Amino acid sequence: MEQIIIDGGQTRLQGEVTIEGAKNAVLPLLAATILAKDGQTTLRHVPILSDVFVMNDVVRGLGITVDFNQEQNEITVDATNFIDHTAPYEYVSRMRASIVVLGPILARCGEAVVSMPGGCSIGSRPIDLHLKGLEAMGAEITQFGGDITAKAAKLKGANIYLDFPSVGATQNLMMAATLAEGKTVIENAAREPEIVNLAVLLNKMGADVRGAGTETLTIIGVKRLHGAEHDVVQDRIEAGTFMVAAAMTSGDVLVKDAIWEHNRPLISKLLEMGVEVTEEAGGIRVRSTVQNLKPVSVKTLPHPGFPTDMQAQFTALMAVVKGESSMIETVFENRFQHLEEMRRMGLHTEILRDTALIHGGGNLQGAKVMSTDLRASAALILTGLVAQGQTTVTKLEHLDRGYYQFHEKLAGLGASIRREGGA
Structure with missing residues (x-):
């Protein structure tokens, strides 16, 4: 021991x-790379932490190529090929933060299956705000056998008010909204620096995210996102x-x-x-x-x-x-x-x-x-x-x-x- x-x-x-680099920033940044149909995404100043290795495995489990150069603290992700819409339980179950892949997979594939996150030693961390927000954007959510299944042929922009400024829900909904039709407004959004860092990457990828760092996020959906280079805060x-x-x-x-x-x-x-x-x-x-x-x-x-x-x-x-x-x-x-x-x-x-x-x-x-x-x-x-x-x-x-x-x-x-x- x-x-x-x-x-x-x-x-x-x-x-x-x-x-x-921030653990709480790099995990959603890795989830965001799922959205890029064109080109590679390179993240720099990546911390060498066990949670980062787990998230790499989650993304790889979707059929995406992930290369972690630990000497350079860089991760390069290539999500240009067909990806699986099911996040493997064996990886998702190891880390609660992996729930943030739900929104990007759904937006990219039209369907997502992600295991329900388990308990946590510091609290229950419910994900109801994630699911309510996706439902407001037109997703059909079902839960069975420990899995969450979300389906939407095309997500629609919506006005979403978060009962609590959840960081994870803000990240999930922001990423999902980048490929939705029309405008999404998220009120009482989380304002953490990690939210701003994610918005910067999404905009580099071709998204239109405004208001990061404030209580109101506005996302205008686009048809396609591409790879980019980005520094972890x-x-x-x-x-x-x-x-x-x-x-x-x-x-x-x-x-x-x-x-x-x-x-x-x-x-x-x-x-x-x-x-x-x-x-x-x-x-x-x-x-x-x-x-x-x-x-x-x-x-x-x-x-x-x-x-x-x-x-x-x-x-x-x-x-x-x-x-x-x-x-x-x-x-x-x-x-x-x-x-x-x-x-x-x-x-x-x-x-x-x-x-x-x-x-x-x-x-x-x-x-x-x-x-x-x-x-x-x-x-x-x-x-x-x-x-x-x-x-x-x-x-x-x-x-x-x-x-x-x-x-x-x-x-x-x-x-x-x-x-x-x-x-």
Whole structure:
């Protein structure tokens, strides 16, 4: 069993760190390549993550050629030949995010069969908004034997209001609408930077998508899309994780090429806490003295609110700040599991439904802990940096879904950390 071992308590992170392309951006970008009947699509700055390999397999399972050049961090996709309309269960079942192939397959083929995604350790993540939107565009949806089947000889433009600004539903419906007849308007759309990045690629492919990054998306359907070249946007969650790591270790770290606007919700809370955050030509610099930091209250919300994907890491920072902080989780109903593991390290916390009260500044001790999800794994490792003694973190398959060489990057900043047990 692989594990990360941290000798903590004296770590002060210093230096520069390079951030990968965003996992949450590249997965829908790969789904979008399904739409290109002409020419190849090349994605650059692709992160080498287990989720990316799974999505590559999903796309290959449709009969599409996918070439991942890991040395160059590039993926080239050729979808010009006939493609299968059924996404193989063996791949789709391994990752919930693969549901975003439903819209592109339906738009390209007139029919799509995709396995129903299963449960998730951080919440149920229903896909009803995806299906309602496709039905509004004229699709006939049936569910049987664990599969979702969508049929529409030709999708029609429609006015769609999302009850919740779901990122996945926005992506699925935006891609489906690119080949629909007429105009589609999606109101209360997700506004994340990853949505903007997807819209940029679609427009390069010949689509007409307007309003990305705002609450209202307008898509004018076209008859055909072609391949294009595109850069995956930087991973704001990885960048944010290293910002928090610098803050909680009284560090001085330059997060190279980090985008201030993408990280503004996090930065505002760091500044409120008393962390020094400055924008430089080379990126964003974070400096901190933990003893001078103040407790804060945080509430996760869809973008441009505080990101739920930074909740676990930020609670690790709260754990070292003297006084009572609070974290309210409004996006997922089961995302405080990491706090149970952090209790093993001496954290004093109370969980009241969607609110966690963090009594920070106490004496944290190293312990053996287990990752419960992707962001929890990062939070436990960060806590290990400041806990006295040795911390061992297991279940690293969660970490590998969203962080590339995480322990090596921390070691490069001065952490005493190693990974053991691999082949």
